[in-house]
Amino acid sequence: MAEEKVDVLIIGSGHSGGMAAKILTAKGINCLMLNAGPIADVHKDTEVKPAYTLPYRNFKRPGQLEHVFQSNEFNANTWVDEKEVPYTYDPQKPYNWVRVRLFGGRSLFWSRQSFRLSDYEFKSKSHDGYGDDWPISLADLGPYYARVEAIFRVTGHADGLPQYPDGNFVVDDTPWSGCMQRFRDAGKKMGVPVCKARSARGVNGLASSVNLLLPDAFETGKLKAVPNVVVRELSVDKNTGLINEVHFVDRISHREMSIKARVVVLAAGTLESTRLLLNSKLANSSGVLGHYLTDQIYGAGINCSVPEARNGKSNPALMGGGGLIPRFRNIESKHPKFLRGYALNIFSNAGEMDPRSFAAYGDELQEKLESYHGSGFYAGIMGEVLPRYENQVSIDKEVVDAWNIPALRIDTKYTDNEFEMARDAVDTSIAIAEAAGFEVLAKNYLPNPPGYSIHELGTCRMGDDPKTSVLNKWNQSHDIKNLFVVDASSFVSGGWQNPTMTILALSMRASEHLAEEMRKGNV
Amino acid sequence: MQRRDFVKAMIAATATAKAAAGQQTAPPVVQKLPPAAPKAPGPVPWSRGLLDVKPLPMTPLVPDAVAETNTHFFTDTQMATLRRLGEIFMPPGKGSLKGYPSAIEAAAPEFLDFLIGSSPADRKQMYQSGLDRLETEAKEKFGISFAHASAAQADQLIRPWLRAWMNEHPPTEEHALFINIAHMDFRTATINSQAWADAARAAGKPAPDVDLYWYPVDPDLRDADSRKAAARRGTAVN
Numbered sequence: 001m002a003e004e005k006v007d008v009l010i011i012g013s014g015h016s017g018g019m020a021a022k023i024l025t026a027k028g029i030n031c032l033m034l035n036a037g038p039i040a041d042v043h044k045d046t047e048v049k050p051a052y053t054l055p056y057r058n059f060k061r062p063g064q065l066e067h068v069f070q071s072n073e074f075n076a077n078t079w080v081d082e083k084e085v086p087y088t089y090d091p092q093k094p095y096n097w098v099r100v101r102l103f104g105g106r107s108l109f110w111s112r113q114s115f116r117l118s119d120y121e122f123k124s125k126s127h128d129g130y131g132d133d134w135p136i137s138l139a140d141l142g143p144y145y146a147r148v149e150a151i152f153r154v155t156g157h158a159d160g161l162p163q164y165p166d167g168n169f170v171v172d173d174t175p176w177s178g179c180m181q182r183f184r185d186a187g188k189k190m191g192v193p194v195c196k197a198r199s200a201r202g203v204n205g206l207a208s209s210v211n212l213l214l215p216d217a218f219e220t221g222k223l224k225a226v227p228n229v230v231v232r233e234l235s236v237d238k239n240t241g242l243i244n245e246v247h248f249v250d251r252i253s254h255r256e257m258s259i260k261a262r263v264v265v266l267a268a269g270t271l272e273s274t275r276l277l278l279n280s281k282l283a284n285s286s287g288v289l290g291h292y293l294t295d296q297i298y299g300a301g302i303n304c305s306v307p308e309a310r311n312g313k314s315n316p317a318l319m320g321g322g323g324l325i326p327r328f329r330n331i332e333s334k335h336p337k338f339l340r341g342y343a344l345n346i347f348s349n350a351g352e353m354d355p356r357s358f359a360a361y362g363d364e365l366q367e368k369l370e371s372y373h374g375s376g377f378y379a380g381i382m383g384e385v386l387p388r389y390e391n392q393v394s395i396d397k398e399v400v401d402a403w404n405i406p407a408l409r410i411d412t413k414y415t416d417n418e419f420e421m422a423r424d425a426v427d428t429s430i431a432i433a434e435a436a437g438f439e440v441l442a443k444n445y446l447p448n449p450p451g452y453s454i455h456e457l458g459t460c461r462m463g464d465d466p467k468t469s470v471l472n473k474w475n476q477s478h479d480i481k482n483l484f485v486v487d488a489s490s491f492v493s494g495g496w497q498n499p500t501m502t503i504l505a506l507s508m509r510a511s512e513h514l515a516e517e518m519r520k521g522n523v
Numbered sequence: 524m525q526r527r528d529f530v531k532a533m534i535a536a537t538a539t540a541k542a543a544a545g546q547q548t549a550p551p552v553v554q555k556l557p558p559a560a561p562k563a564p565g566p567v568p569w570s571r572g573l574l575d576v577k578p579l580p581m582t583p584l585v586p587d588a589v590a591e592t593n594t595h596f597f598t599d600t601q602m603a604t605l606r607r608l609g610e611i612f613m614p615p616g617k618g619s620l621k622g623y624p625s626a627i628e629a630a631a632p633e634f635l636d637f638l639i640g641s642s643p644a645d646r647k648q649m650y651q652s653g654l655d656r657l658e659t660e661a662k663e664k665f666g667i668s669f670a671h672a673s674a675a676q677a678d679q680l681i682r683p684w685l686r687a688w689m690n691e692h693p694p695t696e697e698h699a700l701f702i703n704i705a706h707m708d709f710r711t712a713t714i715n716s717q718a719w720a721d722a723a724r725a726a727g728k729p730a731p732d733v734d735l736y737w738y739p740v741d742p743d744l745r746d747a748d749s750r751k752a753a754a755r756r757g758t759a760v761n
Contacts (some may be wrong), residue, residue: 037741038740041740044738046738047736047738049733050730050731051715052715052719052720052730053585058639058713058732059708059711062641062642063642063643066643074734074735075735075737077739078740145623188748285683299690302688302691313674330662340745354689355689356690357689361611361681362611362612362614363617365618366618366620368616442687443689448691484567
C-alpha cells in the first residue's frame, strides 16, 4: 500500500535534485524522487563499437535529433527524442532544446567547467543599469560554493580577479605549455587576462549527481526513488493554497497515478520545471513565469595553428593544455557596442587537425593534415545573453507529447548585443593569436542557435518583489509556500559562466532553508 | 501448499475467527475458485536451456563486407557525377595512408545515395542541385560530363567554392555549401567504412572512430499507433 503522504517530493534527479536529496535526507527528512526517464546501466546498455558497424557510419540518423548538435550515432539514445517530447517555435527563431531524461539527467554528460558567478552578475543592474539585480550576492552564496567545490573536487588556480571569483580549489599549479604561455603574454599586452580553467574533477572520472550526491542520500535510508514516471501536473488544496498532490504518468505503461506530498521540490531542469508549472497553472501571480529566458552564446571562435609545432615538431613542452579568458569587457570601461561580457575557452591540441580548417581536398588536404598535425590552437566564446521579458516560453495547446502532456513553445532570439559581443570575441581572439605568432586557419562570427549551450536559464526567476518574480531568494514560490524550484529557472541573469556550480550552490542553500523551515513548522 | 489446500485453510480460518467473535451471522458463502486447468502435454518451453548456450564462435559481418548497396535515389547522371566527385575528394591513400581505400573502394557514393535519400528535403535538394550544377558546368566549360572530367578540369569547378570553416557553420552560399558538405560527407563515409578499418588494422593501427555505443535504454512499450501519433505530433516542431 502506498504511503499516505510524502514529506518532500523531489521532481528530477540531476544536479539540483540530487543536491536537494542529499541535504534534506541528511537532515532526517524523508524524500521521494521522481524521474521521467530510466536508470542507465553502462554495463547493460552500452558496447564499444567501430563506426562502420553502425547503420549510418556515425552520421546521425536523418531527421533524428536535428536540434541536438552534440548528438551522434553512438550517443543518440541518451538524448530525449524530439518526436516523443516535441516542442515548438517560430521557424525564424529556432531553439535547440537539448535534454536528457536518464536518471541523473544532464549531470551525466556536462562539460565540468566550474565557475562562481561574481557580483558583476549578481548585481549587474547596479553595475550597468540593465535588467535586475539578484536578491542575493556572492557573499550570500560563497559558503555554499565552497562546499560544492569540495564535493565536486574543483581544480583551479586563485587569480584574484573580482570578475572571476576564486574558490575552494584542488590547486592547479601545472606549468603552462609553450604555446599557451605565448598566448598569455600576447593577451597581457592587450590587457586581456589568460587564466587557468576551473573544472570539476569528480571521482573516478565522473562528476555527477549519481556518484557525488545521490549515494549519500540513499545511504541515509531516507530517500526513495521512482524512475520512468513523467509528472503531468501539480494540484493545490483550495483551502490551504498549498500543493497537496502530484499527478504523473508511468512512462512505459501510460498508467495515470497520483501521490500526496507536504512539500514539492521542483528540479526538472529549467524549461521542464516551468512547463510543469504552466501546465498546472500555478505560481504565476506575478505574470513573469516563463519570461526572461536566457542562456549563453557559443559557437563563435577561431581555429589556429602554431607554426613551430608543424612538420613533426609538436612536443608536450610546446603544445597541450588549455586556459580561460574571463570576462574583461565592461568591467572598468564601457564597450560602445554591447553590454556585459564574454569569456573565451582556449586550448591547444597535439593531435589531428580538423580538415574543415583547410580549403583543400584529396592529396593536397592530406599533406596539410600531416604537416599541421599536432599544431592546433582554438578559442571559443561563452557569452552572456541579456535577460529580456520578451524571450519567453508558453504552452502550445495544439501539440502534446507522447503522454498527452501539452508541449512547450519557445519564443526567443539573439539581438545585436549578442552578435556584437560575438564579433568582438572573434576579433579579439584573432588579434591575440596573431600577436602570439599563430596562423589563423578558420573563424566564425555567428553564434550557434539559442539553447545550444545547454544552459537554459530563467523563466522562473527569483526576486524580493512578488510582483516581478516567481520565487523568493530561497528558491521558494512567492505564491505557494510548499513549492521550491531549485534548478536554473531561478536565475535572474546568466553571466558567461557555466551555471552548474551556481545551480548546486543555490539548491544546497534552498534545501537547508527548507529543512529549517520544516523543523520550525513553517512549511 | 497446493492452491486448493490453501483455499480450504483460509475458509477454515475465517469460520474459526468469526465463531470466536461470537458473531451471529449467516453461514458464509464459500467462494469457489474455478478448478485448475489440467496440464496438457505439449512442447517444452522454447527458451529451456538457452542460458547454457555459449556464444557462437563467429565474428558478425556488416553487410558491406559481402554485398553492394542498391542505389535508388540519385539519377544515373547524378550518380555518375557523385562517383567522380568521390574519386576527386578521396583518392586512394598515398604516403602514410598507402593501402587505405578511396571513396569508391569504400563504397561511399552508394552509401551517400542511401543516406541522402533518407534525409530531409532540404538536404536532398542541396545534393541534387549541386550535382546537376557540376554536370551543367562541365558540359558548358569542357563539353563533357563531369563524370569524364579530368582531375584538372574538376578542380576548376570545385576549387572556387572550397572554404575553411568551423563546426556547425558551413558556408552559406548555396553551391559552396554543397561542395564543402559533400566533401566532409565523403570523408566521413570513407573513413568510417569497414574497408578503411581493415586497412588500418593491416597497417597495425586501430580502427578509426571506435566509441561507446548506447543501445536504447529501457525503451517504452507503446504500441505502434502511439508511436505513429507521437511522430506525427513531432512534425509540429517548427
